[in-house]
Amino acid sequence: MESIARHFRLLGEPMRLKILQTVCKTPRTVTEIVTATGATQANVSKHLALLAMAGILTREKDGQCVYYGIKDQLAVRLCELVRSQLAE
Amino acid sequence: MESIARHFRLLGEPMRLKILQTVCKTPRTVTEIVTATGATQANVSKHLALLAMAGILTREKDGQCVYYGIKDQLAVRLCELVRSQLAE
DNA sequence: TTGATATATTCTTAAATAGTTATATGTTCA
DNA sequence: TGAACATATAACTATTTAAGAATATATCAA
Numbered sequence: 554m555e556s557i558a559r560h561f562r563l564l565g566e567p568m569r570l571k572i573l574q575t576v577c578k579t580p581r582t583v584t585e586i587v588t589a590t591g592a593t594q595a596n597v598s599k600h601l602a603l604l605a606m607a608g609i610l611t612r613e614k615d616g617q618c619v620y621y622g623i624k625d626q627l628a629v630r631l632c633e634l635v636r637s638q639l640a641e
Numbered sequence: 642m643e644s645i646a647r648h649f650r651l652l653g654e655p656m657r658l659k660i661l662q663t664v665c666k667t668p669r670t671v672t673e674i675v676t677a678t679g680a681t682q683a684n685v686s687k688h689l690a691l692l693a694m695a696g697i698l699t700r701e702k703d704g705q706c707v708y709y710g711i712k713d714q715l716a717v718r719l720c721e722l723v724r725s726q727l728a729e
Numbered sequence: 730t731t732g733a734t735a736t737a738t739t740c741t742t743a744a745a746t747a748g749t750t751a752t753a754t755g756t757t758c759a
Numbered sequence: 760t761g762a763a764c765a766t767a768t769a770a771c772t773a774t775t776t777a778a779g780a781a782t783a784t785a786t787c788a789a
Contacts, residue, residue, distance in 0.1 A: 554655045557723045562653030566747075567646045583766060596748055598767055617756040617765050627726050631719060635645045638715050654777075671736060684778055686737055705735050705786040731789085738783070746775080753768070759761090 563607050564628060568592055569600050572621075576610065577629050580622030651695050652716060656680055657688050660709075661697075665717050668701065668710030 563569060568590065575581055575589040587597050601621050604610040611624040623629055651657060656678065663669055663677040675685050689709050692698040699712040711717055 554658055556727055557720060558653050558655045558658055560653075560723050560727070561649045561719075565646050565648075565650030565653045567642050568747080570642055570646055584764090593749070594766075595750080595768080599747085602767080614766095619766065625726075627722060631649075631722065632645065634715065634719065635648050638713075639644055639648070656777080672734090681779070682736075683738080683780080687777085690737080702736095707736065733786100733788085735786075736784080739781085740779105741781105742777105742779085744775100744777085747773090749770105749772080751769085751771105754766080756765075757763085759763100 560607065563603060563609065564631060566600070568596070569604060570632065572597065572600055572604065573609075573623070573628060573632060576622050580611070580613065580620040582618040582620055584618070586621065648695070651691060651697065652719060654688070656684070657692060658720060660685065660688055660692065661711070661716060661720060664698065664710050668699070668708040670706040670708055672706070674709065 564573075571590045571592075572586055575586050581589070583594065583597060583601065586601070587594050590597060592600075601610065601612075605612045605621065605624075609623075609625045609628045611620075611622045613620045613622070652661075659678045659680075660674055663674050669677070671682065671685060671689065674689070675682050678685060680688075689698065689700075693700045693709065693712075697711075697713045697716045699708075699710045701708045701710070
């Protein structure tokens with residue numbers, strides 16, 4: 554029960570939803586995500602760490618860049634579900 | 642985006658998930674929910690108010706009792722989705 | 730009415746955490 | 760090597776909020 558709640562809590566932050574939206578099509582570097590979301594680099598980095606640790610995002614280092622992408626497709630589906638529900 | 646996040650945030654509390662679990666089959670009174678969850682009456686009452694205000698629960702008064710039930714079936718489906726995902 | 734029961738609300742405290750700033754670590758290239 | 764760039768982390772502040780305690784409100788029954 555606690556783990557389900559933790560999962561939802563991670564999706565309960567607008568900034569993290571923005572991040573998910575940014576990487577949902579294809580993996581992006583931290584810098585790309587920073588510019589896409591308009592948040593500070595430190596802030597984005599922390600959110601990314603949380604999402605990756607929870608198994609929602611993948612993390613892949615390439616040179617000096619780090620690519621984050623969707624690992625748990627469920628998270629995206631959940632967002633779409635809620636979005637379509639709210640659209641009604 | 643903010644409203645999607647708010648929706649998820651509501652599901653991001655173990656106590657509220659317990660409440661949803663308690664009322665997901667049939668509406669229950671506050672007292673029933675209190676005993677089922679083991680929380681205090683004040684605490685349950687506050688969570689119920691939040692869930693009802695968000696349109697996730699219905700609220701129906703009958704005499705001195707108040708029945709809360711599922712209004713937004715999506716919330717239950719989301720919980721089931723995450724639950725089954727975590728079960729893997 | 731009075732007392733018992735059911736629910737809601739107010740006030741307070743404690744804990745969690747999002748965001749900022751500054752700095753550290755790591756990588757590439759000249 | 761050193762400078763520029765990319766990412767992560769640490770320390771701090773401020774905000775949110777869950778929970779508890781006490782009380783208020785409402786309903787029923789004798």
